[in-house]
Amino acid sequence: MQELLELNGVHKRFGKSAVLQNISWSLSRGECVAIIGGNGAGKSTLLHIIAGLAIPSEGSRVELEASLRFGYVPERFPALRFRPSEYLHHMASIQGLDTQEATKRIDAMLNVFQLQDIKMTLCSKGMLQKVNLMQALLRQPDVLVLDEPLSGLDESSQMEMIGILGEMKRQGTAIAMSVHEPLLIASLADRVTQLKRGRMERDGVLAIHNVDARTKLEFADVQPDRLRELEGEPGFLYWISRGNPASMVVRKHSADDILLRILQSGGSIIRLEPWSGETMEQVESPISQQVEGMRA
Ligand SMILES: Nc1ncnc2c1ncn2[C@@H]1O[C@H](COP(=O)(O)OP(=O)(O)OP(=O)(O)O)[C@@H](O)[C@H]1O
Structure with missing residues (x-):
């Protein structure tokens, strides 16, 4: 730089x-x-x-x-x-x-x-x-x-x-x-x-600032079709919950962009925190995969 x-x-x-x-x-x-x-x-x-x-x-x-x-x-x-x-x-x-x-x-x-x-x-x-x-x-x-x-x-x-x-x-x-x-x-x-x-x-x-660092975003009031769009954002990793409130884990360096998308989708942010959380088995699969599964 x-x-x-x-x-x-x-x-x-x-x-x-x-x-x-x-x-x-x-x-x-x-x-x-x-x-x-x-x-x-x-x-x-x-x-x-x-x-x-x-x-x-x-x-x-x-x-x-x-x-x-x-x-x-x-x-x-x-x-x-x-x-x-x-x-x-x-x-x-x-x-x-x-x-x-x-x-x-x-x-x-x-x-x-x-x-x-x-x-x-x-x-x-x-x-x-x-x-x-x-x-x-x-x-x-x-x-x-x-x-x-x-x-x-x-x-x-x-x-x-x-x-x-x-x-x-x-x-x-x-x-x-x-x-x-x-x-x-x-x-x-x-x-x-x-x-x-x-x-x-x-x-x-920052100790958490590396390419693998992850951030958990918890937010409310985003419509289901918009939730699906958020999955398409670069840096999206996985859902913890897709309810209202919803929470997702994203790559830390993409968190700003995704926060902005959430706000532009009419959502409100509840919490943002560094994440070293659960394994992939405990999380909800992406909506897109579920829809594919329903089609199969
Ligand atoms: N113009 C000035 N004349 C005399 N003392 C000053 C002046 N400006 C700041 N100080 C002193 O310098 C010290 C540091 O002040 P400063 O405002 O930079 O701290 P700060 O970390 O921003 O504090 P805060 O978080 O409370 O705003 C304080 O003790 C303050 O009283």
């Missing part, structure tokens, strides 16, 4: 307080890194440095490609008295985007994000978080930096956000995000960086 950004021996101090100590870290195109750690561990400070919004007190931040574009999604986003489209046009103009280009992009994003263009004071937290993400995507960033993107969202908004971020990642956007939710880490992260009191305790590939 092509490296985009490098931090070398970064320290950050506020007065006498050392908030980050000796952080060496990198981020590559299309990679998603989850930054975890307790309250006050230094996650937001590290994200500010990654995004270029704060300068290290010591050490260096090196962009390894010319003209890299960064998008930053802060944790808190205020409900302003604008409609999303108005707000985004203001932001586009501040960022120096051509008006025609901005209109095209904002219309496309409102459509993709399925966001009603109502006053932001009337928007739910999930809707506001979409606007927050959209302002960061205006200039089609190479690197997207997110501070707790799922914080305070309900389950369906969380899944929607995971689907959107998964799509960004597939398109090659590098993502660095501070995160508490195991669901988000399991669905998107390639690597986890763990901070403890400003020091990097761990920085590595």
